[in-house]
Amino acid sequence: EVQLVESGGGLVQPGGSLRLSCAASGFTFRSYWMSWVRQAPGKGLEWVANIKQDGSERYYADSVKGRFTISRDNAKSSLYLQMNSLRVEDMAVYYCTRGSGGYVIYWGQGALVSVSS
Amino acid sequence: EIVLTQSPGTLSLSPGDRATLSCRASQSVSSNSLAWYQQKPGQPPRLLIYGASSRATGIPDRFSGSGSGTDFTLTISRLEPEDFALYYCQQYGSSPPYNFGQGTNLDIK
Numbered sequence: 001e002v003q004l005v006e007s008g009g010g011l012v013q014p015g016g017s018l019r020l021s022c023a024a025s026g027f028t029f030r031s032y033w034m035s036w037v038r039q040a041p042g043k044g045l046e047w048v049a050n051i052k053q054d055g056s057e058r059y060y061a062d063s064v065k066g067r068f069t070i071s072r073d074n075a076k077s078s079l080y081l082q083m084n085s086l087r088v089e090d091m092a093v094y095y096c097t098r099g100s101g102g103y104v105i106y107w108g109q110g111a112l113v114s115v116s117s
Numbered sequence: 118e119i120v121l122t123q124s125p126g127t128l129s130l131s132p133g134d135r136a137t138l139s140c141r142a143s144q145s146v147s148s149n150s151l152a153w154y155q156q157k158p159g160q161p162p163r164l165l166i167y168g169a170s171s172r173a174t175g176i177p178d179r180f181s182g183s184g185s186g187t188d189f190t191l192t193i194s195r196l197e198p199e200d201f202a203l204y205y206c207q208q209y210g211s212s213p214p215y216n217f218g219q220g221t222n223l224d225i226k
Binding site: 035044045046047050059060061062095099100101102103104105107108109110 | 154
């Protein structure tokens with residue numbers, strides 16, 4: 001059974017940093033592109049970033065480019081999202097996702113990131 | 118960057134009705150790389166349709182997707198009580214960002 005378990009969410013002040021982690025199991029992690037998708041409270045879905053199987057390609061939404069960094073550790077079957085210079089508008093549930101060619105088949109339960117002073 | 122616009126924003130129907138949800142892209146979606154998701158409160162989304170018209174594993178055949186180019190449709194032939202939820206489309210053609218539409222809220226009339 002595919003499982004994606006996020007951790008590292010919490011409350012941070014504007015301008016602060018946070019690192020999300022996603023522990024993957026039930027599939028061969030190194031064989032798949034992985035992504036982060038977020039959802040602000042009461043709002044729609046926003047694609048954030050994705051990373052190729054070997055980490056050689058990474059793409060970001062314009063809203064996070066230059067502030068967020070997606071990475072992975074295939075030996076640990078783990079996905080990460082380093083978030084710097086956080087803004088109030090970054091407050092959201094962040095989902096770790098695994099897809100197939102761009103669409104998402106598997107979603108984690110999400111990690112809540114709150115940005116407030 | 119492709120922008121997806123879903124309509125209507127809210128659709129109020131009754132169980133047994135037919136639902137038609139629209140997703141329009143600002144430019145052509147390559148290879149009909151369009152997916153539909155269903156989301157219920159407090160849950161992550163669930164994949165319904167990929168490739169514009171292929172049902173994901175375990176999805177009932179009352180859900181169908183159609184369309185090409187810039188205009189796509191999700192149809193639910195006969196609404197069941199559990200179908201009342203939020204629905205999102207997403208394009209994943211060419212290179213990222215793989216944007217989502219803003220969603221359609223399907224609620225009970």
